[in-house]
Amino acid sequence: MSAADLTPDLAAKVAVAPVTRPRRHVSTRFLRSELRLIFGRRRNQAGLGILAAVPLIIAIAVKVSTSGSGRGPDFFASITSNGLFVALAALTLEMGLFLPLAVGTIAGDSIAGEANIGTLRYLLTVPVHRSRLIAVKFAAITIFSLVATAWVSLVGAVAGLALFGGGDMTTLSGTQIAMGSAVLRVVIATFYLGLCFASLGAIGLFISTLTEQPIGATIAVVVLNVMSFILDSIPQVSWLHEWLPTHWWVSFGDVLRDPIAWGDLARGLLTAAGYALVFWLAAWARFSDKDVTG
Amino acid sequence: MSEEPGDFAVATHGLTKRFHRQVAVNAVDLRVPRGAVYGFLGPNGSGKTTTIRMLLGLIRPTAGRHRLLGMAMPDHAGDVLPLVGSLVEGPAFHPYLSARANLVRLDCVDRHADPRTTTVRVDGALDRVGLLAAADKKYRAYSLGMRQRLAIAGTLLAPRELLVLDEPTNGLDPQGTREVRHLIGSLADDGATVLVSSHLLSEVEQVCTHIGVMHVGRLLTQGPIAQVRAVGELRVRVETGQPEDAARVLRELGLTDVAVESGVAMGTLGKLAAEKVVVAMVHDGVPVTGFALQRPSLEDLFVSLTGEGFNVSG
Numbered sequence A: 001m002s003a004a005d006l007t008p009d010l011a012a013k014v015a016v017a018p019v020t021r022p023r024r025h026v027s028t029r030f031l032r033s034e035l036r037l038i039f040g041r042r043r044n045q046a047g048l049g050i051l052a053a054v055p056l057i058i059a060i061a062v063k064v065s066t067s068g069s070g071r072g073p074d075f076f077a078s079i080t081s082n083g084l085f086v087a088l089a090a091l092t093l094e095m096g097l098f099l100p101l102a103v104g105t106i107a108g109d110s111i112a113g114e115a116n117i118g119t120l121r122y123l124l125t126v127p128v129h130r131s132r133l134i135a136v137k138f139a140a141i142t143i144f145s146l147v148a149t150a151w152v153s154l155v156g157a158v159a160g161l162a163l164f165g166g167g168d169m170t171t172l173s174g175t176q177i178a179m180g181s182a183v184l185r186v187v188i189a190t191f192y193l194g195l196c197f198a199s200l201g202a203i204g205l206f207i208s209t210l211t212e213q214p215i216g217a218t219i220a221v222v223v224l225n226v227m228s229f230i231l232d233s234i235p236q237v238s239w240l241h242e243w244l245p246t247h248w249w250v251s252f253g254d255v256l257r258d259p260i261a262w263g264d265l266a267r268g269l270l271t272a273a274g275y276a277l278v279f280w281l282a283a284w285a286r287f288s289d290k291d292v293t294g
Numbered sequence B: 001m002s003e004e005p006g007d008f009a010v011a012t013h014g015l016t017k018r019f020h021r022q023v024a025v026n027a028v029d030l031r032v033p034r035g036a037v038y039g040f041l042g043p044n045g046s047g048k049t050t051t052i053r054m055l056l057g058l059i060r061p062t063a064g065r066h067r068l069l070g071m072a073m074p075d076h077a078g079d080v081l082p083l084v085g086s087l088v089e090g091p092a093f094h095p096y097l098s099a100r101a102n103l104v105r106l107d108c109v110d111r112h113a114d115p116r117t118t119t120v121r122v123d124g125a126l127d128r129v130g131l132l133a134a135a136d137k138k139y140r141a142y143s144l145g146m147r148q149r150l151a152i153a154g155t156l157l158a159p160r161e162l163l164v165l166d167e168p169t170n171g172l173d174p175q176g177t178r179e180v181r182h183l184i185g186s187l188a189d190d191g192a193t194v195l196v197s198s199h200l201l202s203e204v205e206q207v208c209t210h211i212g213v214m215h216v217g218r219l220l221t222q223g224p225i226a227q228v229r230a231v232g233e234l235r236v237r238v239e240t241g242q243p244e245d246a247a248r249v250l251r252e253l254g255l256t257d258v259a260v261e262s263g264v265a266m267g268t269l270g271k272l273a274a275e276k277v278v279v280a281m282v283h284d285g286v287p288v289t290g291f292a293l294q295r296p297s298l299e300d301l302f303v304s305l306t307g308e309g310f311n312v313s314g
Helices: A008-016 A029-040 A042-064 A074-078 A085-095 A098-117 A119-125 A130-164 A179-208 A214-232 A235-241 A249-256 A262-288 B048-055 B077-083 B099-108 B115-128 B144-155 B174-189 B201-205 B225-229 B243-253 B275-283 B298-306
Strands: B008-019 B022-028 B031-033 B037-041 B063-068 B071-073 B084-087 B162-166 B193-198 B210-215 B218-224 B235-240 B256-261 B264-268 B288-294
Touching: A029 A042, A029 A130, A029 B099, A042 A085, A042 A098, A042 A130, A074 A085, A085 A098, A085 A130, A085 A179, A085 A249, A098 A119, A098 A130, A098 A179, A098 A214, A119 A130, A130 A179, A130 A262, A179 A214, A179 A249, A179 A262, A214 A235, A249 A262, B008 B048, B008 B193, B022 B048, B022 B063, B031 B193, B037 B048, B037 B174, B037 B201, B048 B063, B048 B162, B048 B193, B071 B077, B077 B084, B084 B144, B099 B115, B099 B144, B115 B144, B144 B162, B144 B174, B162 B174, B174 B193, B193 B201, B201 B298, B210 B225, B210 B298, B218 B225, B218 B298, B225 B298, B235 B243, B235 B275, B243 B256, B243 B264, B243 B275, B275 B288
Parallel strands: B022 B218, B037 B193, B037 B210, B084 B162, B162 B193
Antiparallel strands: B008 B022, B008 B031, B008 B063, B063 B071, B210 B218, B235 B264, B235 B288, B256 B264
């Protein structure tokens, strides 16, 4: 059987079939499409709503309670003096579960979600190179992580400033800093935590390549997160603490010292970068030759 | 084989896939000539979809290699897949997005697509499968038939030289099936090669130039449809008021597998010239009211190749 077997007009058509070498466009369309999928999805919008509820509850609860101080995280006591502390208190409260859960949901969805509904095979046959898919998915997770953290801070800052006002801020070192400097420090703290959560997202991305059940991947991320916090609270394994993915998260409070205590923050960023790199590579290695049968 | 690899839109050599101990696809050598409409036939579970997944690089062959449009896969996937439209194991889209948003999503991830023409191409593809009026409905509200059409629309977002359509008529009503057949014909007229898999023989018979038959992971036969069907032998069918007499004449002429039904005598012709049958009937005074030659249907052919019915899963 050869081209000669074909009818003459068919053979003619084959002969004139254009030999096209498709052009490739370097663009951010894929990433923007990912972000539209993430932020356009009702479930995720509802999740962001829940994240926003925490700073609102804190601000209102502190406002209506008669005793201005009491037990609780450091930042709570300072809220009445400067509304910006609502943002920091909200981050402290959401650091343990809500924000990791949000990032875990997006990360768990990244590959497993597409595999689960079958769209993964259509992405790959477009074609999307598998390395590019992993890279874009991780970029989207990182952006979501930063946006979700910033969202909590923003809602907290706005609610706090509305209810308690702003002005000079008293740092944890007891010194006074100007409002502009205070805002900058809250931004730095937010950015720092956003990157920390993104490293957890890299772990989620890897788990997401192992399964076709996005919920399973999300649960695994949350379990790992909680496990890390538990291990961090057991003194007998203190040698392990500094290597835990969540250990340096609380260091975000160091931006409120005067001057900013960069040591632990740098260590935290290094740990986050390490986890992100290792698990991103693991995801890539796992996914690049995986059979896509879903 | 002496042909240039470029002669074939799809050429596989010993393509094999083993899942644990089960061999899903066993040393398949597909040859789909450029410009052909190739019917890839076989019952459910015969290895068609696994073969197609390997062709598109979704799963890694255990053994063997293959080329698409003359280019080695999976090394040249980035160059060749943009020219290949595919529908694999049914439609799959984001349920909470509209049909249009789903196609735009596919276009967004395509580095070869021109964003300035997205709207035109998406609407063109939706129009071609008759979904333009329902373009803004959520995918989850789509019926199975509409989903199938949307998946076909997804393959039409860019000009293609090869279309790989896995069971494209699944879930379609007879009208929809006819439309898909028509669509395949028009794509072929545009110069595209079409590889269409189906477990419904009659559906494919009408539109294909070539067929290949899979059974339990093996490719039993392939080639131009006339050539494949010529393997089966011609049968004569004589309508008459005296079928027993007619059957006797057929036996005397040396026909085999002679059978009698009400008012009809049948037999396999062998090397005998068909016109001699009627002459002999008339000579013996058997009143002939109708006479026909029958090529075996693909279904008969399949049974003769496998010794099994077509609906048996491998």
